[in-house]
Amino acid sequence: MKMTNTENNLSIEECRSRIEYLSSFMLEERFATLCRALDMRTEYITVLTENMFHAQNASAIVRHCEAFGVQNIHTVEELCPFLPTLNIALGTDKWIDIHHHATTREALDALRKEGYRIVATTPHHKSCTPETFDVTKGKFALVFGTEKTGVSDEVLAEADEYLQIPMCGMVDSLNVSASAAILIYMLSERMRLECKEWQMEEEPKVRRLYDWCRYSVKDAEALLLRRENANRDEK
Numbered sequence: 001m002k003m004t005n006t007e008n009n010l011s012i013e014e015c016r017s018r019i020e021y022l023s024s025f026m027l028e029e030r031f032a033t034l035c036r037a038l039d040m041r042t043e044y045i046t047v048l049t050e051n052m053f054h055a056q057n058a059s060a061i062v063r064h065c066e067a068f069g070v071q072n073i074h075t076v077e078e079l080c081p082f083l084p085t086l087n088i089a090l091g092t093d094k095w096i097d098i099h100h101h102a103t104t105r106e107a108l109d110a111l112r113k114e115g116y117r118i119v120a121t122t123p124h125h126k127s128c129t130p131e132t133f134d135v136t137k138g139k140f141a142l143v144f145g146t147e148k149t150g151v152s153d154e155v156l157a158e159a160d161e162y163l164q165i166p167m168c169g170m171v172d173s174l175n176v177s178a179s180a181a182i183l184i185y186m187l188s189e190r191m192r193l194e195c196k197e198w199q200m201e202e203e204p205k206v207r208r209l210y211d212w213c214r215y216s217v218k219d220a221e222a223l224l225l226r227r228e229n230a231n232r233d234e235k
Contacts (some may be wrong), residue, residue, distance in 0.1 A: 012203055015210040018218040021227055022213040022220055034212050037095070038205055040069040044139050044191055044198040046116060047072075047184070048107055050078040050155065051146045052176070059084035060177035061144070066092040068188045071200065071208070074099045075142070076107050094215050104154045117160045120151045121183060123173045125162035130186040133163055136194050142183055144176050 023031045047065055052058045052075070062084045065073055074083035077100055084093055101107035103198075108118060117140040119133075142163070145151035150173075151159075164176065165182055173179070191198045200208070214220040 010207075010210075012206050015206050016131070018209050018224060019206070019213050021212075022217045022223070025217045025223065030032070030216065031213075033036045034209065034216065037069075038209055038212070039199070039206070040192075041071045041200050042069055042188065042191065042198050043071050043200050043204065044072060044195060045070050045184070045188060046111070046139075046141045047180070048076065048111065048141050049073040049082060050076045050095055050104060050143065050152055052082055052144070053080040054147055055083050057147060057175070057177045058082050061174045061180050062096065062098075063092050064177070064181045064184050066095050068184050070096070070184060070188065072097050072099060074101060074107050074111065076101050076104045078103050095212065096231075104152055106157070107166055108158055111141045115139055118143060118158060119153070119163050120155050120159035121145075121163050121179060122151055122156070123164050123167070124150075126164060127162035128162060129166055130190075133161070133187065135187060135191045142180075142187070147176055153172070 047061065047070060049058070049061060052061075058075075062073065065071075073096060075098060082098070082100065099110070101110065111118060115138065117138055119140050120143050122145075140161075143151050143155050143159070145155070156162075163183065165179060167173075174182075199205075217223065
């Protein structure tokens with residue numbers, strides 16, 4: 001089960017101190033792997049899913065985001081909950097942050113407040129392709145709609161840009177998880193090559209590393225409590 005994220009009132013200095021303490025209970029190679037993965041993480045791209053009712057698609061999108069370094073997923077759950085299945089997600093959900101929204105309106109407002117461009121993925125608005133989309137223009141949120149009907153009319157009306165995957169066969173669309181894999185991979189690769197400030201800022205990186213150390217060390221909370229008690233006794 002995923003632990004809650006770092007408490008907001010915990011200072012960055014205390015996070016670093018706890019990271020140093022918990023890392024002593026890990027193999028050096030394991031801690032190095034966490035640090036390498038975090039160095040490739042980004043909040044420049046995020047993903048928004050609308051009312052995704054197939055658990056296997058939700059799980060696949062979680063795995064795609066983790067695999068290609070996208071730290072945040074936003075979900076609209078007005079019609080159904082976003083419930084990745086354990087045998088498909090394989091624990092990848094503990095390495096990323098999932099933000100749940102009751103409505104599309106709430107999700108769009110939250111993303112715009114954080115400075116994201118809203119990019120609707122749809123084969124019906126022939127605007128940009130993964131090759132022509134301007135990744136350098138600023139942070140962006142890729143919106144994936146429900147399996148049967150795609151993105152909602154509300155998203156289509158409010159989107160800043162539209163993104164499609166060109167097809168040359170008889171079909172004009174792909175399964176949502178397949179579309180997500182293609183777009184997240186291609187755009188995250190282009191982002192790292194073309195954008196200067198794609199990496200996470202220092203404070204969220206430190207907080208995520210602390211969380212990851214907690215996930216990785218058995219009985220981490222008990223160890224931290226023992227450390228806190230020992231420090232109190234010394235005083």
